[in-house]
Amino acid sequence: MSAQGRQTIASYSPCAEAERAVDYLSDQEFPGERVAIVGHGLHLVGQVVGRVGFGRAALSGAAPGALIDWIFGIRQARLQAANVGHPIVQPLEPGENWRWCYVHEAVV
Incomplete structure (x- = not known):
């Protein structure tokens, strides 16, 4: 208009x-x-282009931050694996039973 x-x-x-x-x-x-x-x-x-609900507003703010955190987390884990010589990581969460190898980029 x-x-x-x-x-x-x-x-x-x-x-x-x-x-x-x-x-x-x-x-x-x-x-x-x-x-x-x-x-x-x-x-x-x-x-004004329309109404945005609480969930959509929260996700539109949280999603970019979560993505950036994930990218930097992967980068930090790779650097740690290279510097310390421990290429395998596993979670400390009870009930979680998986391991990730940064050398082979696979679950072991």
Whole structure:
């Protein structure tokens, strides 16, 4: 929708009040993709694209961090195996009974 086609339905001084109003509209099942928060004197328009639930928001924040941790964990384990001379690792968790060999890159 173009800027000329927008209709002002409310004005708020702090942005937090505008965000609360959008949250309220979303709770009332108003189609969020039709809402925009426009700041005066700014060069940015925040377009609401829809509602995101708690689970999706948590996953979208946690997934990149978990991936980076996994990559650095593998890197650190490989360096440790090379420096110490112990290429096989196993978990300390009770009931876990597997081992990984970094030389052969296989479960042993």
